Amino acid sequence: MADDRVPSRVVRTRFPALRDDQLRSLAQWRLVLPTREQGEIWYSFADLSTLRAVHEALERGLTLKAVVRSLLAQRQGQLTLFDGAASRGEGARTRVVALSAHSARPARTDQTGHPVDPSRAEEAFERATRMDGAPGRVLPEVMDAYREAIAFDPHLVPALINLGNLHYGEGHLPEAAALYEQAVRLAPDAFEGWFNLGHTHHDGGRYAEAVACYTHAVELAADSADACFYLAVAFEKLGRSQDARPFWQRYQRLAPDGEWIALAREFAD
Numbered sequence: 001m002a003d004d005r006v007p008s009r010v011v012r013t014r015f016p017a018l019r020d021d022q023l024r025s026l027a028q029w030r031l032v033l034p035t036r037e038q039g040e041i042w043y044s045f046a047d048l049s050t051l052r053a054v055h056e057a058l059e060r061g062l063t064l065k066a067v068v069r070s071l072l073a074q075r076q077g078q079l080t081l082f083d084g085a086a087s088r089g090e091g092a093r094t095r096v097v098a099l100s101a102h103s104a105r106p107a108r109t110d111q112t113g114h115p116v117d118p119s120r121a122e123e124a125f126e127r128a129t130r131m132d133g134a135p136g137r138v139l140p141e142v143m144d145a146y147r148e149a150i151a152f153d154p155h156l157v158p159a160l161i162n163l164g165n166l167h168y169g170e171g172h173l174p175e176a177a178a179l180y181e182q183a184v185r186l187a188p189d190a191f192e193g194w195f196n197l198g199h200t201h202h203d204g205g206r207y208a209e210a211v212a213c214y215t216h217a218v219e220l221a222a223d224s225a226d227a228c229f230y231l232a233v234a235f236e237k238l239g240r241s242q243d244a245r246p247f248w249q250r251y252q253r254l255a256p257d258g259e260w261i262a263l264a265r266e267f268a269d
Contacts, residue, residue: 006048008034008041014048015055021262022064026054028263031071065266072236121153132162142166157187164196173200184216191220195227202234210234218247225255229264236267 011018026032031054032047043051050071057067128145131137146163149156164179180197183190198213214231221227228247235244248268255261 005035005042005044008043011043011048011051015051017055017058018051022054022058023051025064025068025263025266026050028260029068029072031068065269069236069239069241072239116154117152118156121149121151121156121159124149124152125156125159128159128162132166139166139170155186157183157190157193160186161190161192161196168196168200173204176200189220191217191224191227194220195224195230198230198234202230202237207234207237211238223254225251225258228254229258229260232264232267241267 008023011023012020023032023034027034032043032050034041034043034047036042054064054067054071057070058064124145128142128149131142131145143163143166146159146166149159150163153159160179160183164176164183167173167179168176177197177200180193180200183193184197187193194213194216198210198217201207201209201213211231211234214227214234217224217227218231228250232244232247232251235241235247245268248264251258251264252261252268258264
């Protein structure tokens with residue numbers, strides 16, 4: 001056993017009031033950061049301090065939901081709950097955009113006199129999306145292809161969003177946010193732009209701004225379980241549990257078998 005970690009079997013013995021599902025919930029909220037090696041789950045000494053506090057609170061009769069909300073309030077601005085790094089490790093959560101089918105359009109200039117060539121922009125965009133989805137993609141080449149598309153047509157919102165996604169995936173939050181902001185200025189009804197922009201604000205600890213973006217996304221796509229989920233999370237991070245509750249409930253209706261359904265059930269009550 002590593003000197004600075006203990007296995008889950010020791011945690012269960014030391015903190016018997018903590019059930020396995022509660023340990024999983026704490027990990028989902030990123031209040032503890034267990035690792036798995038050789039079939040065993042390990043907790044750091046820092047995790048043990050949190051687990052001890054939770055265990056004592058549960059023994060005093062508090063619910064896990066109340067304990068989690070208290071810890072969230074204490075750590076507001078410091079947590080990495082559902083942050084970009086975690087999401088990238090579990091699969092991207094940003095939304096990719098495809099071009100709509102339409103007929104070829106001639107080259108022209110925009111209102112500022114900038115030359116616009118939609119056909120060449122779309123050719124570059126399609127090349128970028130093919131590379132983006134290919135095994136062993138070369139990220140700089142994909143990004144350059146999206147930049148080429150934007151150079152030919154600065155109003156090509158799907159290229160702005162997808163290039164933003166690549167920056168987001170690399171942890172370049174300011175660059176990603178700037179591209180998403182440009183996209184929603186050009187297309188205020190772009191769900192993906194608002195949804196992804198919300199992630200950049202959330203990951204930067206700007207939860208009020210995240211709420212505003214996720215709210216736009218939910219208004220544009222009321223049946224998006226993901227948008228409801230992240231809006232609920234952002235409200236919780238602001239200590240606004242009452243505002244979060246209807247979106248936890250909506251997530252349950254939209255995604256009864258969703259990844260975060262246990263969490264939604266816990267916090268919807």
